[in-house]
Amino acid sequence: MSDHTAVLAKTPSAGVFVLPDTRPRFSGWMLFALAIAALVLVPVVVTFSSFAQVEGDILAHLTEFVLPELVGNTLWLMLGVGLGVSVLGVSLAWLTAMCEFPGRRLFDWALLLPLALPAYVTAFVAIGLLDFTGPLQTWLRESWAITGLPEIRSRGGVILVMSLALYPYVYLIARNAFATQGAIALEAAQSLGLSRTQGFFRVALPMARPWIAAGLMLALMETLADFGTMAIFNYDTFTTAIYKAWYSLFSLAAAAQLASILILFVLVAVVFEQRSRTQMRYSTVGRSAASRRIKLSPALAALAFLYAGTVLAVAFLIPVTQLAVWTRDVIAADLDARYWAFAWHSVLLAGMGALMVVMVALLLAYAGRQRPGAAMMWTQRLATIGYAFPGAVLAVGLFIPVAALDNWLIDTGRAWFGFDGTEVLKGTLLVMLLAYLVRFLAVGFGPIDSGLHRITRNVDEAARNLGTGAAGLLTRVHLPMLRASLLSAAALAFVDIMKEMPITLMTRPFGWDTLAVRVFEMTSEGEWERAALPSLAIVIAGIIPIILLTWRGAHSHG
Amino acid sequence: MAELILDSVSQSYANRQIIADLSFTLPEAAIGCLLGPSGCGKTTALRCISGFEPIQTGEIRIGGEVVSRPGWMLAAEKRRVGMVFQDYALFPHLRVADNVGFGLRGETKAARQARIAELLELVGLAGHTHQFPHQLSGGQQQRVALARALAPRPRLILMDEPFSNLDVELRERLSIEVRDILKREATTALIVTHDQHEAFSLADWVGVMHEGRIQQWDTPYNLYHEPVNRFVADFVGQGALVTGEVINDHQVEIELGVLNGHIPVECDASGCDECVRSCHVDVLLRPDDIIHDDDSLLLAEVENKAFRGAEFLYTLKLPSGQRALSLVPSHHNHAIGEKIGIKLAVDHVVAFRRE
Amino acid sequence: MKLTQLLAALALTVAALPSLAEEVVVYSARNEQLIKPLFDVYTRDTGVQIKFITDKEGPLMARLKAEGKNTPADMLLTVDAGNLWQASEEGLLRPIQSKTLQANVPAHLRDPDNEWFGLSVRARTMVYNTSKVKPADLSTYEDLAHPKWKGRLCLRTSKKVYNQSLVAMMITEYGEGKTEDMVRGWVGNLATSPFPDDTKAMEAVAAGQCDVTLVNTYYFGRLMEKSPTLPLAIFWPNQNLKNKASGVHVNISGAGVTRHAKNPAGAQKLIEWLSSDKAQNLFADVNLEYPVNPKVAPDKTVAAWGSFKQNLINVKEAGSLQTKAVKLMDRAGYK
Structure with a gap:
């Protein structure tokens, strides 16, 4: 490497002669990736630094009475939700990508809709309908004297609700994988004498495994970080224990220490996901499966319709209907001119945040393409770990250093200019957007990175041979080819930011209340019915990018 | 169109010698072929010529201009070397015409259109201008890839196993067609293949490669009838x-x-x-x-x-x-x-x- | 140095936009819909602008702490005395001397060191199923630990600060050992796992899943407003005991002036105003709470639930013993 640079320096016409991409030319890409990882690691480091002030008695108490149960709870939850989202996501993806049945075109995009619905809303509605006091049990009890139904407020209930809320991550990514390579996989399997079922399990599924793992990872990270749903189910996980240590035991340090353990959990998961991701090497885009869909028999088609319809109903239609009913009750009193401001702030922040997430995720994924290797891979992993972090812990972890920097700036300003303000950086959108970036880089990175992996090196080289430089390669080849992935990333980030609460609450400037802030205001006092209006507004705003996402699906050429 | 000269070129990667002391001269407008079993270094040789791999010794000249020597190399995009890939590497987001016109820059729109039409005519795809690559058959995609590489009038065309994804019958027909097209464009071309029939039907000059070395650089007739060593004798015919x-x-x-x-x-x-x-x-x-x-x-x-x-x-x-x-x-x-x-x-x- | 100066100057010109009118900045854990109507009235009457931001108590306090002396906040408004006590412990509040507040706020509902003051009272009491329980069966919080309530009790989660404060206050009254036995008794009597909120617990009582629960009264008010026919009623426990500390457990929402307030006088005026006759009804009634100022009568709906004797232990104990209470509930298996 160094001898190249040495020679390069001596070459008089170095401007014309450049070394190729395949050799380290400059470490700009690596530096960029490291900078992003460092940004993400700021809250992590702030969190880990809590070990400097160990609160022995609180930690001892937690270890004795709380930790054993919540480790078990968290593991069960990971296992259950992992299984749940995989089964739902993969089976639905297979049905809509590979099979033909009535309503398939509708389900194809409608099954993504639960993404727009915060999981805690699904949870609240599910408990409202299925608990002892809910209409179903009440009816069974009063009309038929049937009691003893399984308790919804249970481990199984949490797993069910989380699976229904998060399966679209797996569905979205697995569907793309099946659509591009499922038909080929199946044909290859059938040509080797396997039945369709065997072909699915022995060829198509293993081929799609890296993509499924990527979606699974997003779902599990969100599960680990979830607070709202767990609080509604009163199910103790690491995240609820973190909040308990902070809010109830008044120990941010103990909370941070628990968060550190949580990060270790995530790192273990990352290692597993990385293993499967390494198989996701440059696979070429196959030909469209559209012409070769499996025609299901009438009975099977009806079953497929019922299955997809039930999932859609339970995960989206019923909760949204409930929201609509509640909204109808409160809309006259609550809907005022301010709602337009809330909605505008939400859309604006989510839009800017998504744009930022997509740009940085693209550069980060691109860095990996330019400078592949173990160091880069781990840098990328670290840079996307913010998604598994409980939002409020991350918000504080970011706020503390920003406030410290601000204090320095203010003191400097006061000493030199007689400045008498109280905020420089904090209270600006910049801090907010940075926090969103740290939190949601993973949702942007996943689709873009796998999209980039599907572009073969030969395509790059073909473009270079045709006289295109690095910039042209990006603008004329990669960006257009990544359009679908970029849209997916933007839509996921947009929807997630719309739903996000703790970061928005902590870092928003004065007057920047959003729909999610409204939801918080209402739910924190238990006024679920009144929270329906902003929740419904979030869902509606979130549906737009999802429809865009599917619209491009119908028009994609890849 | 230009003459291609490799002079004692060697390349190694991670302490493994991939090609060693490779020398040959491909005259202007001739079609050359590197023939050898997989792993013999022929694809690496192609990538050195196209500007994607550096070389450790010797030099590569195209039309008299040195494009690679130890320590530096002319960037691939500045070499004016066209390449046809094994998987064609067509741009899936562009229509056939835009694929072909991709490398045509700094020309008037009319000139571009004319060149695209000319090439699509040449490769027999005049009616497919507005289709997307995935709507074409394998053979058609192959011809689009060739037209795309030819469009900017490169000094040299490189083809990496251009027919390996096609069935045997199509392969034979297409290899004759391709030779025809290359000759009509009077392009210097270097093709890499492991299939001697392909080499013989396409090339004016064939280099048999083994373990990173050229065993014999000769006409197909001579390779068959006057192999210089046991490997060539065994591999050819x-x-x-x-x-x-x-x-x-x-x-x-x-x-x-x-x-x-x-x-x-x-x-x-x-x-x-x-x-x-x-x-x-x-x-x-x-x-x-x-x-x-x-x-x-x-x-x-x-x-x-x-x-x-x-x-x-x-x-x-x-x-x-x-x-x-x-x-x-x-x-x-x-x-x-x-x-x-x-x-x-x-x-x-x-x-x-x-x- | 030059660069730093330039950067600072740039940043400051952007940030230092002058405010013309007097301004008070409030960090509030009490929600927007509960405070904005009052602030609007205050602004209309005095011309003082109020800027506020809402969040949970934990993040608000972490924010105040991180901002240190450069915080923009003049006033912290939160629910639950535990949080106010904690803010005071962390040195986030400053003592204020105010005759008005001394007069308007009863002694057990404000900080002995004058760092914070209650502004509304929230009573945590019993709600029972009228078709299954006679009021005569109910007596005290402690009694709910008695085996006769086995399978008849519903509770909200122990993670909610209201229950933590309740248990903390009981520790001051009975000591840790007895309180722990009592909480164990509660847990043993549970009909189902704890609920995420008071409303759900009351709905379970109404549906017959259990017979009695502990809630803040305003949740009862809200539920009955929506479904007046539910077979639910309030019971005021611990009213007839000799123990002079006994009575219904109350908590507060309240406020204090921040240590590094830029406009402490303005913040103090605002708090004083909030404790005044004029504001008290607005402040409490909007959420069906009790005014803290004894001279102010509660809302009609609230008054209809009857009057009760409050437990007179200073609510700061809810804060000082909260950690103990949480640990105790963990030990007792109260989720």
Whole structure:
């Protein structure tokens, strides 16, 4: 490497002669990736630094009475939700990508809709309908004297609700994988004498495994970080224990220490996901499966319709209907001119945040393409770990250093200019957007990175041979080819930011209340019915990018 | 269009020598071919020429301009070298016309359109301008890739296993078409393949590569008939080696008789020493060197046979137990185990000294 | 140095936009819909602008702490005395001397060191199923630990600060050992696992899943407003005991002036105003809470639930013993 640079320096016409991409030319890409990882690691480091002030008695108490149960709870939850989202996501993806049945075109995009619905809303509605006091049990009890139904407020209930809320991550990514390579996989399997079922399990599924793992990872990270749903189910996980240590035991340090353990959990998961991701090497885009869909028999088609319809109903239609009913009750009193401001702030922040997430995720994924290797891979992993972090812990972890920097700036300003303000950086959108970036880089990175992996090196080289430089390669080849992935990333980030609460609450400037802030205001006092209006507004705003996402699906050429 | 010269080029990666001391000259407007088994370094050679791999020794010149030497190389996008990839690497987001026009920059729109139309006409896809790559068959995609590479009038076209994704019939037809197109554009082209039929039907010059080295750079005819070593003899065409004893510098005796002709022998580091009387050699017998003659007293047993339509390829067991191949018109249908009469029809002798 | 100066100057010109009118900045854990109507009235009457931001108590306090002396906040408004006590412990509040507040806020509902003051009272009491329980069966919080309530009790989760404060206050009254036995008794009597909020617990009582629960009264008010026919009623426990500390457990929402307030006088005026006759009804009634100022009568709906004797232990104990209470509930298996 160094001898190249040495020679390069001596070459008089170095401007014309450049070394190729395949050799380290400059470490700009690596530096960029490291900078992003460092940004993400700021809250992590702030969190880990809590070990400097160990609160022995609180930690001892937690270890004795709380930790054993919540480790078990968290593991069960990971296992259950992992299984749940995989089964739902993969089976639905297979049905809509590979099979033909009535309503398939509708389900194809409608099954993504639960993404727009915060999981805690699904949870609240599910408990409202299925608990002892809910209409179903009440009816069974009063009309038929049937009691003893399984308790919804249970481990199984949490797993069910989380699976229904998060399966679209797996569905979205697995569907793309099946659509591009499922038909080929199946044909290859059938040509080797396997039945369709065997072909699915022995060829198509293993081929799609890296993509499924990527979606699974997003779902599990969100599960680990979830607070709202767990609080509604009163199910103790690491995240609820973190909040308990902070809010109830008044120990941010103990909370941070628990968060550190949580990060270790995530790192273990990352290692597993990385293993499967390494198989996701440059696979070429196959030909469209559209012409070769499996025609299901009438009975099977009806079953497929019922299955997809039930999932859609339970995960989206019923909760949204409930929201609509509640909204109808409160809309006259609550809907005022301010709602337009809330909605505008939400859309604006989510839009800017998504744009930022997509740009940085693209550069980060691109860095990996330019400078592949173990160091880069781990840098990328670290840079996307913010998604598994409980939002409020991350918000504080970011706020503390920003406030410290601000204090320095203010003191400097006061000493030199007689400045008498109280905020420089904090209270600006910049801090907010940075926090969103740290939190949601993973949702942007996943689709873009796998999209980039599907572009073969030969395509790059073909473009270079045709006289295109690095910039042209990006603008004329990669960006257009990544359009679908970029849209997916933007839509996921947009929807997630719309739903996000703790970061928005902590870092928003004065007057920047959003729909999610409204939801918080209402739910924190238990006024679920009144929270329906902003929740419904979030869902509606979130549906737009999802429809865009599917619209491009119908028009994609890849 | 330009002449391509590789002069003692070598390249290694992670301490493994990929190509070693590679030298050849491909004249302007000629079609060359690097032929060899997989892993012989031919694709790496192509990537060195296209500007995606650096070289450690020697230099590469295109049209007299040095494009690679140890320590630096002209960037791929500045080389004006077109490439056709094994998987075609078409841009899936662009229509056929836009794929072909991708490399045409700094030209007027009209000039671009004209060039695109000209090329699509040339490759026989004039009616597919507005289609997307995934709507085309494999053969059509291949031709789009060729048209795309040709469009900016590169100094040199490189093709990496261009037909390997196609079925056999299409492969043969297309290779003739491609040769035709390249010749009409008068393009210098270098093709990499492991298929000798492809090499022979396309190329004016063929280099047989093995273990990172060019074993022989020659015309297809010479490669077949005058292989310089056992590897080339074995890799190119069919044939068998039978033992022989040199009688003098123009005669060698094998069990089927005495062959007349110049006796070339293998060279080694110490130079080429002529074989002296009674030294032992292996003589290469091509299937067309042995002909079937019912009247011949020389008999060989049919050990195996392969029907080729017009001919049978018989594997024969000679009296000594050595094997030889013979191409026989297919109306001579003999059973396995049968003994048939043969005779030698050797034009020139190819012999390698026994180790 | 030059660069730093330039950067600072740039940043400051952007940030230092002058405010013309007097301004008070409030960090509030009490929600927007509960405070904005009052602030609007205050602004209309005095011309003082109020800027506020809402969040949970934990993040608000972490924010105040991180901002240190450069915080923009003049006033912290939160629910639950535990949080106010904690803010005071962390040195986030400053003592204020105010005759008005001394007069308007009863002694047990403000900080003995004058760092914070209650502004509304929230009573945590019993709600029972009228078709299954006679009021005569109910007596005290402690009694709910008695085996006769086995399978008849519903509770909200112990993670909610209201229950933590309740248990903390009981520790001051009975000591840790007895309180722990009592909480164990509660847990043993549970009909189902704890609920995420008071409303759900009351709905379970109404549906007959259990007979009695502990809630803040305003949740009861809200539920009955929506479904007046539910077979639910309030019971005021611990009213007839000799123990002078006894009575219904109350908590507060309240406020204090921040240590590094830029406009402490303005913040103090605002708090004083909030404790005044004029504001008290607005402040409490909007959420069906009790005014803290004894001179102010509660809302009609609230008054209809009857009057009760409050437990007079200073609510700061809810804060000082909260950690103990949480640990105790963990030990007792109260989720």
